[in-house]
Amino acid sequence: MTKNLARWSGEIVGLHKTPRSFLPMKNFRCLSLIAGVGIDGDRHATGEAFHSDRPEEGRQITLFEEETIDALLRDHNIILRPEDHRRNVTTRDVPLNHLVGKKFKIGEAILEGTRLSTPCRHIEQITGLELFNQLLNRSGLNAKIIVSGKIFTGDEIRMV
Amino acid sequence: MRNRIHSVTTEIVSIEDDVNNIKIFTLSDPDGWPLPSFMPGAHLDIYLPSGLIRQYSLCSDPNNKTQYMIAVQMEIEGRGGSSEMHNLSEGMILPVSLPRNHFSLGDAKRHIFIAGGIGITPFLSMLPDLISKEIDWELHICAKFGEKISCQSLLKKYEKEPNIYKYISHGGNRLSIEKVISKIKSDEHLYCCGPSSMINDANINGKALGDRLHFEKFGIDEHLEDAAYQVVLKKSGSVVKVPKGQTMLGALRVAGFDVPASCEGGICLECKTRFLAGTPIHRDLVMQPSDRKEFITPCVSSCSSESIELDL
């Protein structure tokens, strides 16, 4: 299993951040990751996130699979744009659900998966889409930043 | 106390006086970031510094992604919200809810609007949308005798529209809602926003329209009076009514009790709270049966008894 897992490599297909809870996510070509803190200018780093009253070391950055976006369209006819899922990094070919407790490299930075994200009604309120059940078990990954660095769209993601 | 991060933070960038003791507030993100989008007809809950919560229709163009506008008429005999709003000043931070919509545009060939007084506001967010989509509409605006047509500064840009009709009651040209309704065709919808007397008139005359009749009353939000059950909070000694259509968690938040919550869909158990009396209806997806005898998830669960007591 570990052997197979080590063989994958994927890429960043979208990068987003927002300074405060509820505000729309904006697309960026590059994000600056600060070890132990979060993404420069993002709500999780500034204590301005919806969940910042319950700070969680493992929620410095969040990731979401582009494959889920494809599946929602294919299976449920739901158009979820990368800025709508409210995670910071949209990935392709990365098995996010297998990365809890694992370290992986993303651009210049190194992350460690901390727990699977759970879907949240908050996203339904913001997007107006009925999504909650469709996102059960595929709502992305929360991670902490172990090594700081810049990450760009198109950068490779792989095991350390 | 409401936690700032559980609302949308806006800054009052301008306050302009309009006729009839109305002030028009323009709100934006303190850093100019885009605001959550809204649909025509939506309103905001405004969280006032005193703890009062008031609903106001958005009267700006939904295509303007960086600004919200609301118009607030001073009600001398009101419940205090309008006078508090009128005392706010430019530059202040004003937390608001996400835009919500109970008065959306239906699927119609033509939309007919009737506005009474400050009831013009939701239509001001609908007109730009309809105009940009080239969908037909007609607007009837009424004012009380002795008052002027409200929100004049916002109506200015529609001066040349031929399908706006203005009426001053008792001034010789009182609007006949019956007449307007009699001309409505089967693929047209009617929307009415104004005082109760106007809504009642539309309701009586417009029965045959069925769900092609939409209305929004202002004044006390009546559904908030219509409690489904109540939550007794043992430690704080408070009682919170949960209106039909609202979650227990939502009602607790409105009452100022910020229960920790994350998924708000019954899967993370972050909101799990001990209950002491009452019959819960559990709707979470993950709690152990043994825990269900002691705890409830207020984000999705409710109760079948008249009240439920929580250890809060």
Ligand code: FES
């Ligand atoms: S907030 Fe997740 S179960 Fe209630």
